Amino acid sequence: MEKAVLRKLTTFCIVCGLACIALLGMTVIRDGQREWKDYQQEYKEMLLKKIKRDANPTFYDRVAASEPEIRQVVIGEFKEIERCTTCHLGIDDPLFAGEKQPYTTHPNPELMKHHPVEKFGCTICHGGQGQATTFYGSSHSTIPNWPITLVSKGLMQSRCGYCHKDYEAIGADRLVKGRELYKEMHCAGCHKIDDQGGGVGPDLSAFADKDPGGFDYNYVEGGHSKQAWVIEHFKDPKKVSPGSPMSRPALSDEQIEYLATYVLSLTRREFTRHYTAKAKADFVPPKLDDVVPEPDLSPAAGDEEDAGR
Numbered sequence: 260m261e262k263a264v265l266r267k268l269t270t271f272c273i274v275c276g277l278a279c280i281a282l283l284g285m286t287v288i289r290d291g292q293r294e295w296k297d298y299q300q301e302y303k304e305m306l307l308k309k310i311k312r313d314a315n316p317t318f319y320d321r322v323a324a325s326e327p328e329i330r331q332v333v334i335g336e337f338k339e340i341e342r343c344t345t346c347h348l349g350i351d352d353p354l355f356a357g358e359k360q361p362y363t364t365h366p367n368p369e370l371m372k373h374h375p376v377e378k379f380g381c382t383i384c385h386g387g388q389g390q391a392t393t394f395y396g397s398s399h400s401t402i403p404n405w406p407i408t409l410v411s412k413g414l415m416q417s418r419c420g421y422c423h424k425d426y427e428a429i430g431a432d433r434l435v436k437g438r439e440l441y442k443e444m445h446c447a448g449c450h451k452i453d454d455q456g457g458g459v460g461p462d463l464s465a466f467a468d469k470d471p472g473g474f475d476y477n478y479v480e481g482g483h484s485k486q487a488w489v490i491e492h493f494k495d496p497k498k499v500s501p502g503s504p505m506s507r508p509a510l511s512d513e514q515i516e517y518l519a520t521y522v523l524s525l526t527r528r529e530f531t532r533h534y535t536a537k538a539k540a541d542f543v544p545p546k547l548d549d550v551v552p553e554p555d556l557s558p559a560a561g562d563e564e565d566a567g568r
């Protein structure tokens with residue numbers, strides 16, 4: 260009897276041991292297959308073709324002998340660790356202009372000069388998950404139930420507005436147009452920005468700082484992200500926020516992007532002086548509520564279908 264128990268125990272231990280070894284093996288294999296290692300391998304091969312050994316033997320040999328490694332930038336100002344450059348390896352290297360993603364040089368080298376990678380990183384302008392080392396995890400597209408994503412192309416200027424309040428000075432035309440629309444559409448009749456405007460709707464002064472997790476995505480079709488929420492909310496406020504008194508603005512998709520760019524730029528975040536873009540001495544922030552009649556809260560024509568929701 261005792262022997263039988265012992266034998267069972269021994270078999271159990273052996274099975275457990277084998278399972279552990281198998282798991283360990285799988286981890287090692289999976290680690291070796293990390294996608295970023297493949298990108299770095301391909302990048303290395305491309306780089307070796309571009310540089311000549313004769314020109315700089317030390318550099319060439321160092322590249323040839325290099326092993327894949329996670330590259331990261333630590334940005335104290337934003338409390339961020341960013342690993343985007345683990346894959347976007349040629350982002351500030353002119354040798355990689357015109358190469359395919361993720362190796363290509365930044366499409367706007369002038370911008371990179373003013374905002375060097377070591378100081379600014381990427382996510383302050385692009386959003387996304389800085390610490391991730393996978394394509395999926397860095398949120399190139401929306402992840403279900405994870406409302407952080409890369410800023411979409413049409414909304415990139417929202418991030419410029421974090422630090423640059425004089426939009427004209429940096430040619431941020433979408434911000435300029437968004438702010439104009441905000442005035443023309445009488446949004447200030449119901450919303451406050453920096454103490455200007457009415458109080459029917461939420462204060463928008465820090466709209467960009469609002470936690471993306473705090474929005475209701477039940478009626479949003481374009482993915483769980485704040486930018487999708489904002490765009491769809493502007494297209495049809497009552498659909499995304501049932502019961503909202505906001506009526507559907509008569510705007511083109513492009514104008515909706517301008518407006519979204521503008522509201523997504525509104526932050527109360529403060530930056531230290533090293534990250535604060537100086538505005539010209541004669542710059543005066545424009546008034547936002549200079550064209551504001553009382554908002555009409557009765558259901559607008561065309562909104563009847565929403566009555567009673």
Ligand code: HEC
Pocket residue numbers: 294295298342343344345346347360361381382385386387388389390391392393394397399409
């Ligand atoms: C695991 C590798 C990897 C990491 C890490 C990574 N990227 Fe990418 N990224 C790619 C690849 C590959 C593409 C090209 C995708 C395509 O063309 O379909 C890409 C494309 C992009 C694009 C072009 C637009 C788009 O969405 O296709 C941007 C912008 C971008 N990445 C920004 C970032 C930022 C910001 C980070 C850090 C938060 C980051 N990437 C981290 C691999 C990576």
Ligand code: HEC
Pocket residue numbers: 343344347350365366367370374376379380381382383384385412415416
């Ligand atoms: C100062 C803001 C800023 C910073 C910092 C920045 N970018 Fe960009 N990036 C932009 C803007 C603006 C564009 C242009 C978007 C467009 O095509 O209209 C852009 C475009 C890109 C594109 C091409 C997108 C496409 O769809 O083709 C990639 C890839 C990219 N950036 C990656 C990065 C990576 C990686 C970093 C960090 C190493 C970075 N950027 C840092 C502002 C920035």
Ligand code: HEC
Pocket residue numbers: 370373374383384415416418419420421422423428429431530533534535536537
């Ligand atoms: C984190 C803050 C921050 C963000 C975000 C940011 N910038 Fe800047 N930018 C700066 C700082 C700081 C300078 C240096 C300004 C100075 O020297 O006074 C600068 C300089 C510039 C300059 C050089 C001309 C000037 O006014 O000094 C341009 C152009 C510019 N930024 C455009 C942009 C654009 C376009 C975006 C969005 C894609 C952007 N910036 C996003 C902080 C930022």
Ligand code: HEC
Pocket residue numbers: 441444445446447448449450459460461463466469489496500503504505506508518522554555556
């Ligand atoms: C009749 C009053 C009214 C007008 C006019 C109005 N809004 Fe609203 N807005 C609201 C109310 C109330 C809410 C909250 C309910 C909701 O999410 O729709 C809201 C929500 C919002 C939100 C989401 C805010 C948050 O913190 O969740 C944004 C952004 C917004 N409005 C922008 C605008 C813009 C831009 C305009 C001009 C085109 C505008 N609103 C016009 C009343 C109004």
